[in-house]
Amino acid sequence: MTLDGRQARLATLCVTVGLDLRVGQELIVSAPIEAQPFVGHVAAAAYRAGASLVTCLYEDPALIRARFDHGTDEALDRAAGWLSDGVAAAYADGAARLFVYGPYPDLLTGVAPERIGRMHAAIAAASAAEGAYTADLRVNWCAVPFVTRSWARMVYPALPIAEATATLWDDVFEVVRLTSSDPLAAWRDHLDVLEARCRTLQALDLGALHFVGGGTDLMVGLADGHQWVGGRSYAANGALPVCNFPTEEVFTCPHRDRVEGRLAASRPLALGGTVIDGLVVTFRGGAAERIEAREGREMLEGLISGDAGARRLAEVGLVPCSSPVARKDVLFYNTLLDENAASHVAFGQSYSACIEAGRDPDAAGANTSALHIDCMIGHDAMDVDGILKGGGRRPIMRAGDFALD
């Protein structure tokens, strides 16, 4: 099938399985300009599914670069809060959101990190209201990767650009199960598996997870009333979106004070254009006490030192080595994919969906931060035990794959 044909199928899958778009619902898409043909397919699919209006907020990387090249430093404190507030108003009025996520890893080459940080801080402050709608699942939303030339160049630097782009698209189509003969059925089966896994883990009512293997020996205590989440989400408007395309994980909330031991990252971490490689973190009483890395340590330290909550864990996610993303064994420099390649923990902000409804997340041990940084620890020599509240152990994963039933 042509690239365009496959993009059309992906668009339909995003609208139906991803967004679970409701008849009459408005849809806001954000996408890089490069994604225009894909967005056209999304709009067609959304209107066919009964959308009342599809609006795309196109992102132009050249305008961001122009700002750093020609603008003043004070200008970086300004963000388009009026646009973000507009989106929040649309959410309040029932709109769904599709994030077409096409990264530009080389966009800000040579720009001082302080200036980039200053821009991001302004954007974060101006878009808090908008972000809360998706974070709290008040609306149905979905994020799907889009292959930009910039991203393809980073993942496959040795290939000519056309080939790099085609190869990365092949990767993406494979991990979103579009290469299956019946993608819709494949997705339904897959989501059912994830949801069954959540139910099993929930029924175990674990006190902690113990990760052992490949330099990691980490005890991750779980928050009180933690909920296992995976597959479809439950949006407040009644839709059942799959917020991340692809999604391979089941995840829950650690207790911010109950993490002990040593974590050795199994894959490099891509953070704002920098790569952190060979990361080893030692925890005591929940906090990252010592951070070591072969490469990029200062970047991570710099990021988390400004935010007390960023030193503690927010998420623990389990992904089997047999997942399509893991099998590819490619570093995608894109959390949307890399997070689904291996079991992981995340520093920073926890997800409200991972704490039982009605319970105070803070009292339950959930963590708070302006950041959320995923760190892959899973690999094919990793064992994970569940620590029962009574003290017993249950095998959860063996040699990187689930050992539940």
Added chain:
Amino acid sequence: MTLDGRQARLATLCVTVGLDLRVGQELIVSAPIEAQPFVGHVAAAAYRAGASLVTCLYEDPALIRARFDHGTDEALDRAAGWLSDGVAAAYADGAARLFVYGPYPDLLTGVAPERIGRMHAAIAAASAAEGAYTADLRVNWCAVPFVTRSWARMVYPALPIAEATATLWDDVFEVVRLTSSDPLAAWRDHLDVLEARCRTLQALDLGALHFVGGGTDLMVGLADGHQWVGGRSYAANGALPVCNFPTEEVFTCPHRDRVEGRLAASRPLALGGTVIDGLVVTFRGGAAERIEAREGREMLEGLISGDAGARRLAEVGLVPCSSPVARKDVLFYNTLLDENAASHVAFGQSYSACIEAGRDPDAAGANTSALHIDCMIGHDAMDVDGILKGGGRRPIMRAGDFALD
């Protein structure tokens, strides 16, 4: 100079002369996706001029078409009021606006006019608050033409598309005075001429304008306290924008009840994809009593019959035959250019700037309507007399050019 180089110069001219952008001001651009390279130049110029933030709302014609091809009729009643309200909030906070106007005349071929009208009605209702900011000059704004392939194909159907585009760009650069050796000085001189012309006409304190020639014999009574406007505008924020690029006219407000006689259009009118050719309108007591045309009469009748105010005049504009747009003698199917090709009148909504401040526009005779339809009447055999309030006559134009001093 390359097309890119000339676009960069046009961008700088739009930001400085067009917008008169203030240091620290935010800028909102709207533009078709096709204009991305031009918008990049605009952003660079704006940041160099001290802009705090440049945001472009890219328009994707494919999404509009997808709506008509795949959406329901009820969906057409929905408009992105949340986005328009966001822009209004940015205006309230001091933002300037650049409209990069690239038409797609063939976009909606085959779509029923009722469906298009239904969409436009919803958009008009949802964007009233936003529109008032620019109409009332509460912020500095500017509209500049951009050559889309669709537009170039319409203007030069006999040329291969690349040549059509290049030729139309040559036209645009010429009429915006970019072919001058010093465009900035050329603009300053030109704006001074327009403003001097306004002062002269204002000092005459005319009661009416009498157009005679080429089938036209039209007496246009002017509103009480009418103001002649042209060149730079006075925005409420202190900026002096030139709202239309190019601009060749000086214009004022007719009295809605004091128009008598016969108007013969000197150029075809392009209205929503249809062309109205050979238009002749007879006025009595200010109202268009009889409308005739060789072609497209139903379209015009349909448009103005739903709106009582649309049968009366809102604007009278004087443009000499020696203006760069007039000299080109091309029908651009684009008001931004065609309006500057010839003296014209407009049906529908009048401009508040054309009535003395402090005076009630309605009592002064200004017209009200949801439409504004310009109709070219000037040509090189047109004489215009000014009718003094005491009854005498003064020659204003002779054989299509000004005869003022």
